[in-house]
Amino acid sequence: MNIVIIGNGITGITCARNIRKLDSKASITLISGESDHFFSRTALMYIYMGHMKFEHTKPYEDWFWIKNRINLIRAYVKTLNAIDKILVLENGKPIAFDKLIIACGSKPNKFGWPGENLHGVQGLYSIQDLEQMERNTQNISSAVIVGGGLIGIEMAEMLHSRKIPVTILVREKFYWNNILPKEEAELIGKHMAGHGIVLRLNTELEEIISDNQDRVAGVLTSTGEKFECQFVGLTAGVKPNIGFLMENELETDRGILINEYLETSVPDVYAAGDCAQFRNPKQGEPAIEQLWYTGKMQGETLAKTICGDKSVYNRGIWFNSAKFFDIEYQTYGQVLPEINDQQKSFYWEHPNGKHAFRANYSNTDESILGFNFIGIRFRQVIAEEWIRERKTIAFVIQNLEKGWFDPEFSKTFYKDISLSYFQGIKDGNNE
Amino acid sequence: MKDISLSIASPSAGSPFQKAGAALTACAILCSIIAAFGVGKTNPLLFFFLIIGLFISGGLFYSIPYFKAQAGIKNDGIMQNPLSNRGAIAWGIAILMTGFYIILYWFPYYLEGLIRTMDPLSMMLRSKASDQWFLYGAFYTLAVLIMGMRFIAKYKFSRYHIIRTISVMFFQMGFAFLLPAFLLKLNQPEFYFSYFWPLKYSYLFPNDIDYLIQSGNLGVFMVFWGLVMTFIATPVLTYKYGKRWYCSWVCGCGALAETLGDPYRQNSDKSLKAWKIERWMVHSVLVFIVLTTALLWLNSWKSGTILGDASGLFSQWYGFLIGSVFSGVIGTGFYPIMGSRVWCRFGCPMAAILGLFQRFKSKFRITTNGGQCISCGNCSTYCEMGIDVRAYAQKGENIIRASCVGCGVCSSVCPRGVLKLENLEEEGRFIPYIRHEDRK
Missing domain, CATH: 3.30.390.30 (FAD/NAD-linked reductase, C-terminal dimerisation domain)
Known part of the structure; x- marks a missing residue:
């Protein structure tokens, strides 16, 4: 069996490892354009803050992949022909598969804000984003973050570690109030303020202002306030990274549509993790799960299905x-x-x-x-x-x-x- | 209302306080060198106060930002700082410390001036003039106390770290410095109640035991104490609490590693290869010292007829290779390059014995909290023993490793609260977490 996995994040890696545990013969190929080896995305902030280097964020030593016969390819996928079971890499190289797992993750949301493509404006998801953030935050004196979620506060903490003053614009009444009840949200808000982070609640981004060299110079908010800054972090959530699948047989909506077995609309093609969207999510569960833990669980479940033990994904107690x-x-x-x-x-x-x-x-x-x-x-x-x-x-x-x-x-x-x-x-x- | 500008000034090597601290410490080292060149002999008291005063104030200044900052993990910039990231400063310190050990062990006459600065203190404590070992003990204790204070400031959010650090500071100052000096003053054997065979290997050698027993009732008690600690307390306490009761709460080598060595803990090698080397080395040293001890007893029993002087040669070589070169020169001198626990990990026979108990017969484990690990790597990075903690945590397995000294830093740096050091029932400690949905 020739199995190809697009994406070497936690979902793809967990799936690959578990397939190898269940099937010693299968050929497993992992394709990633982002990095040569699996690293922990959740740890990117600690690289910037100097707690770790990139090498520390790799959960397995490099020999692990050779020993477990998991082939690693460093490339982006250009096109996919799901029916003929072949994909083509950006360098033109075709790769055939018997079964394909798409676990290509997310990218930061952009909502068409004026100025969102200026230099110094960015999201944070990939290692490339982190490298860009390193360049974008050299010698700056203040930063604005748009979005009151987890990546927003991580970015605030990162900038704070370099003594760069941070203002966060939060659309909701309280920090992360779409998840946290009011009391917890207020507690976290106070803690942030104690670290010198400025929170602007009930405030949305209106426009990002540029200087005369296409660099960010400040932001205008929905409340009419203006903040000068040389860096803007866009952290208003992430969305499935499925641009390369356009004009394809796979049914997609916001993400790649899957059933409870993580099967797509095309046989032998599966999708899991951030990039997948459940057609019929269970009561009270989201259609797209963008979490480390759910990615890991989906990868484990999918490995069973691929190795012949067809299993329904069940995330258990949240x-x-x-x-x-x-x-x-x-x-x-x-x-x-x-x-x-x-x-x-x-x-x-x-x-x-x-x-x-x-x-x-x-x-x-x-x-x-x-x-x-x-x-x-x-x-x-x-x-x-x-x-x-x-x-x-x-x-x-x-x-x-x-x-x-x-x-x-x-x-x-x-x-x-x-x-x-x-x-x-x-x-x-x-x- | 807290002043925000203060909390923004989080600790990093660049803060003015830390620069002042580093400068004062450098002055202390400079004064020590000047004293060593002879001035210490003519002005011992002046240089004594200069050196000690500068070291203490340097450490205080260095710790101020930690005391002032909000409680929490303070690892910002460690991987960029040349002091902690094997940069030029780290190499400079390593060469300085290694050089100090070489001079101390084999060319102590170069330290004559510095040794004399300790005469007033030595006379007060021991009623005899200082020698190189008293100087070493004083510096060692000073380092544990000053850097222990820094450690407490850095980890002030954790009562585990505060209590544990006070414990190592207490045992180093009381049991490894003041008490032996006091015993000398009373004309009793200079005995270290916090060191046991096989770390203090000679305590079970026939010569030492003969000497202690002949020195009187207290000497007999010392022999008894040594036997009890080695053969009864070690297994019992390790069963109940893991090897940490000794390695990160009592031991002087551990004390120095946990305090002076803390800035370098991230430099220990986490690779599987390093683990393999570690297991061979540390257990070989254990075999070496057990054989040496057995041979000495056999020889003594047969009144020297079996080996003659050969067994003495054996123990001399052990002393030179393991006692001096390994535990001193490499073990401490290489802190900034190889991490703070090189000796404890690769060379200490006591750690080897404690580790065997901990791995096979103990209630201690680091519990992994269900499926919460995000594989970030902070735990492994900051493990001074080079354990790949994450490898266990991400599988939902408890961490049960012979080498773990139970310092607790992995648990502290974990951003998801996944790790807990604890002593629970022995049964089931190796059983990993399995999701309820996956249980058959």
């Missing part, structure tokens, strides 16, 4: 994590920015504004639905088990210690949380 400057965030289960009428929410925050806890639960049987942990580490297996087994909020609050994952000798907060919860019940304050 989880995610992030770090906002010095504050870690872990979430398990379902925590919407605003609860619906079948839900209740309990929130606790430490007076120092660096630790918080939220538990959302059903208002009918009090069963736990999801958690947010801010500045607290918590065991994934425990949180998932409680959600799966529909433990009650009272049980959860009384047993938090079991899942506590903060380092030894750390101050613990489960007693404060429990006290606050039962005090709230007594006073009738809990939502």
